[in-house]
Structure formats: C-alpha cells, structure tokens
Amino acid sequence: MKILVYGAGVLGSLYAAKLYQSGYEVTLLARGNRYKEIENQGLILFNTATKKQVKVDIPVVDGLGENDEYDLILVVVRRDQVTDILPVLSANKKSRAVMFMVNNSAGYDQWIKAVNRERLLLGFAGAGGTRKNGVVYYHIVSPFLQPTTIAELDGCISQRIKKIARIFSNAGFPVAISKNMDAWQKTHVAWVSAVANAIYAAGGDGKKLSNRKDLIRLLVSAIHEGFAVLKSMDIPVTPQKMNLIAFSPQIILQKIIKQWSKTDHFDIIATRHSLAAYSEMSMISNDFQEMARSVNLQTPALDELHKLMTELK
Numbered sequence: 329m330k331i332l333v334y335g336a337g338v339l340g341s342l343y344a345a346k347l348y349q350s351g352y353e354v355t356l357l358a359r360g361n362r363y364k365e366i367e368n369q370g371l372i373l374f375n376t377a378t379k380k381q382v383k384v385d386i387p388v389v390d391g392l393g394e395n396d397e398y399d400l401i402l403v404v405v406r407r408d409q410v411t412d413i414l415p416v417l418s419a420n421k422k423s424r425a426v427m428f429m430v431n432n433s434a435g436y437d438q439w440i441k442a443v444n445r446e447r448l449l450l451g452f453a454g455a456g457g458t459r460k461n462g463v464v465y466y467h468i469v470s471p472f473l474q475p476t477t478i479a480e481l482d483g484c485i486s487q488r489i490k491k492i493a494r495i496f497s498n499a500g501f502p503v504a505i506s507k508n509m510d511a512w513q514k515t516h517v518a519w520v521s522a523v524a525n526a527i528y529a530a531g532g533d534g535k536k537l538s539n540r541k542d543l544i545r546l547l548v549s550a551i552h553e554g555f556a557v558l559k560s561m562d563i564p565v566t567p568q569k570m571n572l573i574a575f576s577p578q579i580i581l582q583k584i585i586k587q588w589s590k591t592d593h594f595d596i597i598a599t600r601h602s603l604a605a606y607s608e609m610s611m612i613s614n615d616f617q618e619m620a621r622s623v624n625l626q627t628p629a630l631d632e633l634h635k636l637m638t639e640l641k
Contacts (some may be wrong), residue, residue, distance in 0.1 A: 524602040551573065
C-alpha cells in the first residue's frame, strides 16, 4: 500500500516512521523548516517509555500535486490547520482514500465536500508527545485508554477499514474500529477539552494542577457536565468503557486526576500537547460550548473552565 502522511508534527512523524519501519511504502509531507530538517537528518524519535531513540530516513515531500496517486492519505494535522489544506486534498482526485486523524466534534460536512463521501475515512491517534530540537518524544497510549481508532463514515466494518486496521497493528499501534466515530469524537472532546482548559488554568503545569483542589473539583464537575450534554443530545458515550468516567463518583475521579496529573505520562500526552496546540484546543472548546448551548442544560463548571481558557489569549 502506498501511503502519504500529510503533516509532520509529533503524531504525523510518529505514524509515518512506524509505518515505514514496518515495510510499507510511506512518504511524509512536511513544510518549511520541518521539511528541511527531515530531509537533512531524517526523523528522530524517542520513546519515553523505553528511553530508546531511533533515526528513520523516510522519503519526504513538501507538497501534494493534483496528479499524485496514493492508496491512502493520512491527514495528521491540528484541527485549526485543516481548512487551509482542504483545497489541496480536493484537487487531488487520484488518491483512493483520505483518512482524517483530526480532533473534530463539529461534524464532517466540509471534509465530505472536499474529498467526497466515498473516499473519506475517519481516525484518531492513540499516541501523544512533543517535539524539541528536532526530536519527537512520544508515548503510545494504553489500548484500554485510547487505541488508534478508525472508522468508515457510515460505521460499517468494510474490507478496506479492516485492512487499514491491520496496517496500523503491524506498525505497533493498538487499533479499534468504531461504528460511530462522530459519537466517539464528541465523547473524546467532552472530557479532553475540560482537561486541557484545567491545564491552562493551572499555568500549564500538571503538578500545579494536582495541588489545586479547586481546579480538580471544577474539572471533574466539567467532565460530568460534558457527558450530561451528550446524554441530552442522545449521543451515546462511545466507546462504552468511557461510561466508567461518566458514572464514577466525583470524589473518585478527583483522586484519580490528582495522582495522574503528577505523572510523566500526563506531562507527555496531556500537558505538553495542550501547550503546543492552544489554538486547536481553543477551537474544540468553542465547539463544545456551542453543543452545550444547544440543549436546555446548565453547565457552570464547563463555562468557568472555558472562560479561564479564553482569558489566556
């Protein structure tokens, strides 16, 4: 399978490198200084769990032409970057499938218009990390918490989605196929957006967050309010295991988050990502605020965290 990974940030670099190492024909699309960096020194990845560093010399391009042909394009960029690249993806008619691995709870109409319903696939990364001095520091998330999740737009378990699942699995990523990716992404935003906003309110420091009882209480209340919004909109909590969060007593969640926010794991996949992606997290926070306002439900904790986030601009 001939694959283009569109986007050379932390996640794009990670998925491109792992897929390439697994023997697939992979090209990475990077821009500006990042393109020059990869062209000159390759991809350098550091596994924060094993403390091992590898260098991967991967083919890299700085653009996608109208006549370029790939079996699969993986779009791995921030939500706030998607609008600018949709015309490029739209102009490329020869590639067979386009999977957006993007944080999106606002629906897929623009993506459908750009690449057509038949070519559109949905996904979400099961990893996190940061990039410093050209090195990608990454952590692959536990499959219990968040495997790489992929889907057809209509939720069917097609042969092509099963093939892509095998490709990710062969590259070392735990994989799940979702039958309702829209609900999955809305569920994800319901709690991740609140966590990011609490991190901002704590000055971008997980350890400081762990010592702020007021913020942790506010965060847990906001998460429960977010799940209540989903229920009011008849959106199923997806995957079902996330009901463990939805129905956990607040005091239990407070203790869990207090301990988790102290860890290196939280620092890598939550704090550093939130700090590097403020514009994206701001956008999804606004999206969820719109969802909350569309139902007859009071969400004071969500509103307060959103307000604290916007005051940082």
